[in-house]
Amino acid sequence: MKTLGKYELLEEIGGGGMGKICRARDRVLHREVAIKTIYVGQTDPEIKQRFYREARACATLSHPNIVTVFDLGEQQGVSYIAMELLEGEDLRRFIDRPGTMSLEAKIGFMMEVCDGLGHAHDYGIVHRDIKPGNIFVTKSGRPKILDFGIARITASHLTQPGTALGTPKYMAPEQYLGKESDALSDLFSAALVFFEFLSYAHPFDGPSTAKAGARTTAKWCYPDVPSRIVKEEPLTLRSLNPAMPERLEKILSKALSKDPQARFQTAGELSKELKKVSVDLVRECSRVWNEVMEHRKRILELEAIAGDYLGTSRVQTVLKKANVDLTTAEKIRPDTSATVVADLHFFDLVAQQDEILRMESLLTQVTDDVSKTRRGIEEARALLQQGDVEGATRIARPLSERFPDHSQIISLMRETCFRSAAAALERAMAENNLASALELLNEIQSLAGTNSESIALVESLRSRVGEALAAKDVLCEGVRATLRQIQNAAAGNDASKVETLAFSLDEMIRELERKYSGDKMPVEIRGLVASCRAVRTDADLQVARIKIGEALIQGDLKAVRKSLQTIKDLCAGDSRRSNFLAEVQKQVIESILGTQDIQSISAPTPAEGARTQIPTAETAETPQLQGEAASTEEAPEAPASEEGEAPGGESDTTSQTPPPDISGSAKDSLVDLCVGTVKNLSHIVQTRSRELKKRLHTPKPSG
Secondary structure (H helix, E strand, O other), X not given: OOEEOOEEEEEEEEEOOOOEEEEEEEOOOOEEEEEEEEEOOOOOHHHHHHHHHHHHHHHOOOOOOEOOEEEEEEEOOEEEEEEEXXXXXXXXXXXOOOOOXXXXXXXXXXXXXXXXXXXXXXXXXXXXXXXHHHEEEEOOOOEEEOOOOHHHHHHHHHOOOOOOOOOHHHOOHHHHOOOOOOHHHHHHHHHHHHHHHHHOOOOOOOHHHOOOOOOOOOOOOOOOHHHXXXXXXXXXXXXXXXXXXXXXXXXXXXXXXXXXXXXXXXXXXXXXXXXXXXXXXXXXXXHHHHHHHHHHHHHXXXXXXXXXXXXXXXXXXXXXXXXXXXXXXXXXXXXXXXXXXXHOOHHHHHHHHHHHHHHHHHHHHHHXXXXXXXXXXXXXXXXXXXXXXXHHHHHHHHHHHHOOOOHHHHHHHHHHHHHXXXXXXXXXXXXXXXXXXXXXXXXXXXXXXXXXXXXXXXXXXXXXXXHHHHHHOHHXXXXXXXXXXXXXXXXXXXXXXXXXHXXXXXXXXXXXXXXXXXXXXXXXXXXXXXXXXXXXXXXXHHHHHHHHHHHHHHOOHHHHHHHHHHHHHHHOOOOOOHHHHHHHHXXXXXXXXXXXXXHHHHOOOOOOHHHHOOOOOXXXXXXXXXXXXXXXXXXXXXXXXXXXXXXXXXXXXXXXXXOOOOOHHHHHXXXXXXXHOOOOOOHHHHHHHHHHHHHHHOOOOOO
16 A cells, blocks of 8 residues: 555554554645554444544644644555654663663753643543653653553554553553543653653662662563552662752652552643653752762862872872862862753763762872871981981881882982991991991992982092991002002113013003902002003003114014014003103114114113103103204304314213114114104104105215
């Protein structure tokens, strides 16, 4: 069948055992409607007449909370009602999806249902089948009551096998007892729907749903629910949700009275009581909000008092265990206006209030603990200033157990441990227990940190321990004795003895480093080792200088070159020893050119000793080579005496050692070597060297 009267059937959108609901189009008025069909046989004319009579009665109703009936008709044994087409869902599905409407909105929704029922009752029409499935929720959230007049027919004659249009879970006690149902029965059924709408549980639907916060989507009931409705008292609203307003609980308890006369006598009366709850809710929301803001202010003050202690592991563990989120107070906007407060969800505000109160209580405990801890830190530091390390430690240790990861506690414990170790080191020094003193010194060094006073104390203790160890250590005495012997051998130009003593010194240095490995070496012994290394280098320089003198006497150019390279390598990168290199090179040049006594290199005379002895890192002085060269250039060359006297009238036959017997090319090579390895010498020195070579190769005029 594609048409019913003037309506073109477009699609089926619902149905039941006695008919179906279709979306249709009014071909005359060009609007979409909903068509509900009822199958009525010719053998039951009385039911057909009742259907028509009640349908016409419903058509007289015009209310925003009652579905509007447009038309009634029959075609080919099918009776149909044309009504407004609604978009949304029935209340059953809405309840099965909890949490989609605030308490304030729900109370307004229930008031509109009461208004719709009251309008029908005023026209003498009793619905008789109020249930979630017969209340439609439009997309705008407005309720629409469906199926007026059908329930009576369904209950008496129109139920077919497998079809149940009536729902026992929502019938009043008098309906179960076979008494006449009236408007008060509708209000009882509405109260059952309201109870489930608010708590998501049926007030007579067994103990399994009778607990706080229970939600049920069951579409069946216990077999004894009808008897419970008749004989037992319903659950109270606040037993399932303590946050529900007490006044609302009393209203539903009255509406669910077994005695019809004890209930609200009209839907308007029930609606007025719900209106009072709505007004109370707005007032309660404002009160709760003000309390939330007061507690929020206190929480922020407590957080400021706790400070960085809130980030410690102890506090974080407590907050996590209590399931408290500290950001809740910060997220609350203090500038929310009264209008916005009225629109806030009541349960959200109550939950927020509970969270804020729990947070404040917890933070109060935390700040008390933090305040005690801060006082303990101050007392411990005062005791440390007074020198009472033991007393400070007794206070600091429990604080460290409570807040082991707080920076102030860590600093305090480091300081107390530092002072305690320093006192123990003093006792060890007094008892001459140097082994324990050395271990304690290493511990103190790790605890000093960056505190200037602690660092100064560490330096003082380190110096004292080092002095004590050096004074007691036999090996250190041996090192000092060897150093003196090396200096004496070097002064006597005994290269062999210097080398032997230097080898022994190396062994002693290695033994010291093994004995005081790593950070265990005191400063004094570390300085002694550094001095040994410096003297060892100076000894090698002295040996090389002595060997140069011996090689020049023997005319061994290869040995001279090797020793010069050794000196150069030892002086590389050491500005303090660069003067020594320059001095030796100058002496070599002058010796091979006959202007310097070869013996002065290997065995300096007292007059030349200050100039030719090996300079150390501490005693080397910069030779005035540039001044000397300049004076050489400026001074006129004294004429040689015919009697072979030296300039100045004195004989030079014994004061000068003749130059070594080295060929001219060898001399040139050696001079080039000396000049080339000391590029930092002044231009004057290089000019002088070139003049000396020129004079060497110029034939002397015959007598």
